[in-house]
Amino acid sequence: MAAILAMFLTFLLTGFFFLTTVTSAVILQYFEGKPQITVFFRDKATKEDATSLTSTLQATGKTASVRYVTKEEALVTYRTLFQSDPLLLEMVTSDILPASLEVSATGPEYLDDLAQTIATYDEKSDIIEEVVYQKDVVDALISWSNAIKIVGGVLAGLLAVDALLIVMTVIGMKIALRRDEIEILKLVGASSWYIRLPFLWEGALYGIWGATSAWVVLMGLIVWFRPVLLSFLEAIPVFVIVLSNPTSTTFLAAGAGLFGILVITGFLLGIIGSAVSVGRYLKF
Amino acid sequence: MIRFDHVSKHYPGHRGALSDITVEIADGEFVYLIGPSGAGKTTMLRLIMRDIVPTSGTLLVDEWKIASIPANQIHHLRRRVRTVYQDFKLLADRTVYENVAVGLEVLGKAEGEIAKDVMKILSLVNLEDKYRQFPLQLSAGEQQRVSIARAIVGGPKILLADEPTGNLDPDTAGEILDILEEVNSIGTTVIMATHNAGIVNERKKRTLTLDDGTIHSDEVKGRYHVSKKKT
Numbered sequence: 095m096a097a098i099l100a101m102f103l104t105f106l107l108t109g110f111f112f113l114t115t116v117t118s119a120v121i122l123q124y125f126e127g128k129p130q131i132t133v134f135f136r137d138k139a140t141k142e143d144a145t146s147l148t149s150t151l152q153a154t155g156k157t158a159s160v161r162y163v164t165k166e167e168a169l170v171t172y173r174t175l176f177q178s179d180p181l182l183l184e185m186v187t188s189d190i191l192p193a194s195l196e197v198s199a200t201g202p203e204y205l206d207d208l209a210q211t212i213a214t215y216d217e218k219s220d221i222i223e224e225v226v227y228q229k230d231v232v233d234a235l236i237s238w239s240n241a242i243k244i245v246g247g248v249l250a251g252l253l254a255v256d257a258l259l260i261v262m263t264v265i266g267m268k269i270a271l272r273r274d275e276i277e278i279l280k281l282v283g284a285s286s287w288y289i290r291l292p293f294l295w296e297g298a299l300y301g302i303w304g305a306t307s308a309w310v311v312l313m314g315l316i317v318w319f320r321p322v323l324l325s326f327l328e329a330i331p332v333f334v335i336v337l338s339n340p341t342s343t344t345f346l347a348a349g350a351g352l353f354g355i356l357v358i359t360g361f362l363l364g365i366i367g368s369a370v371s372v373g374r375y376l377k378f
Numbered sequence: 379m380i381r382f383d384h385v386s387k388h389y390p391g392h393r394g395a396l397s398d399i400t401v402e403i404a405d406g407e408f409v410y411l412i413g414p415s416g417a418g419k420t421t422m423l424r425l426i427m428r429d430i431v432p433t434s435g436t437l438l439v440d441e442w443k444i445a446s447i448p449a450n451q452i453h454h455l456r457r458r459v460r461t462v463y464q465d466f467k468l469l470a471d472r473t474v475y476e477n478v479a480v481g482l483e484v485l486g487k488a489e490g491e492i493a494k495d496v497m498k499i500l501s502l503v504n505l506e507d508k509y510r511q512f513p514l515q516l517s518a519g520e521q522q523r524v525s526i527a528r529a530i531v532g533g534p535k536i537l538l539a540d541e542p543t544g545n546l547d548p549d550t551a552g553e554i555l556d557i558l559e560e561v562n563s564i565g566t567t568v569i570m571a572t573h574n575a576g577i578v579n580e581r582k583k584r585t586l587t588l589d590d591g592t593i594h595s596d597e598v599k600g601r602y603h604v605s606k607k608k609t
């Protein structure tokens with residue numbers, strides 16, 4: 095029971111940090127795929143001003159893409175984002191939304207140069223309301239993601255070592271308790287694998303049981319907190335697809351994937367713990 | 379066939395348990411090993427079952443050279459050379475049937491075959507009606523019969539018995555000997571270490587008398603006698 099409980103806690107925490115890491119990686123990927131600089135124009139800016147800035151930026155040779163977003167297109171995007179909130183939709187028209195230029199650099203190292211070009215252009219024309227750098231968001235996400243990976247990795251690692259030691263101790267005790275039976279088995283000609291295998295299998299079962307119960311709890315938590323998660327991550331399509339319906343194939347496939355990862359790791363952890371014990375106490 | 383060729387066995391820190399033993403035991407023989415405690419009887423049995431290896435000399439058990447059997451291959455020998463002990467070595471939490479079945483389970487036999495063979499062997503040792511009982515519910519003689527049943531199930535070629543009558547009264551010891559002789563009659567080599575003079579003198583089998591690690595006498599129809607080497 096102690097071994098299964100230790101495995102359960104290990105996998106609950108490992109599973110939690112694994113999911114958090116995957117989530118942050120997906121969020122990161124989402125933001126990295128977005129335009130890295132968004133230039134919001136003042137209302138007085140014309141289409142020609144935008145075209146001129148576009149040409150200036152493209153002339154640097156450091157842009158991968160530059161896209162002009164009109165006020166009307168901004169409204170469409172806004173409506174898509176807030177379609178579930180009619181109040182917000184009623185209050186907004188295309189007039190109050192700014193036109194913008196979405197700029198992607200050929201490499202992150204050129205972002206500063208492009209920002210400088212935009213600032214210089216604005217000094218002369220004064221048509222820019224605000225410049226948003228996706229880099230800041232991405233950098234913050236990377237540092238959060240790394241922190242989660244390190245904290246989660248260290249905690250999961252410590253718990254895994256703890257679970258391993260408990261499995262080793264439990265299997266060692268079982269071997270000691272069954273030493274008479276082992277002696278008899280040896281006397282009647284049992285092969286070393288015939289004697290060892292039940293202990294190895296027992297360790298593996300601890301891992302499988304621990305991982306399975308952790309998976310059940312994690313999936314329960316995900317289903318329970320699904321509305322909260324959806325509202326938090328609704329801007330990212332992949333989460334909307336996975337979380338929108340807990341009986342959908344996508345959700346079940348993601349759950350099955352997590353189950354596979356946890357159970358295989360549990361199996362390996364259990365079998366390593368018991369193998370160490372068997373190697374130590376069953377020398378023949 | 380078992381052949382000891384100038385075999386010696388020394389335990390670290392102790393004087394020799396066996397010194398320069400040369401003896402041959404043919405297939406199907408029934409041999410008593412007698413001698414005082416510490417004479418080397420158990421050491422001879424432990425060498426044959428490859429629980430220990432000779433310090434020097436060569437010991438052959440059928441095609442196996444005992445000292446050369448790798449640890450992970452010993453089980454092949456143990457399936458052919460089974461042992462019965464004075465303290466029975468039964469599993470207290472398993473029934474008579476389960477204790478005997480262990481001897482077949484390790485051979486990988488199917489459940490149906492195990493059931494058939496176990497009941498056949500239990501009938502040979504007159505315990506077929508007690509197959510559901512646990513060792514503690516049996517008398518010492520019955521426990522020893524279970525132990526013999528477990529050893530002979532699966533048809534070993536050699537049966538080693540280390541003081542199998544040591545804990546038994548004369549009548550029960552006689553019953554155990556009857557069973558061992560029956561096992562021997564179907565071709566199994568039986569080597570029995572004993573202090574029981576009555577049995578040795580009455581049954582008149584080949585008798586190897588050991589004393590102080592050496593073979594003092596080897597008689598075809600031996601008698602139990604006190605060693606003359608010691609004064």
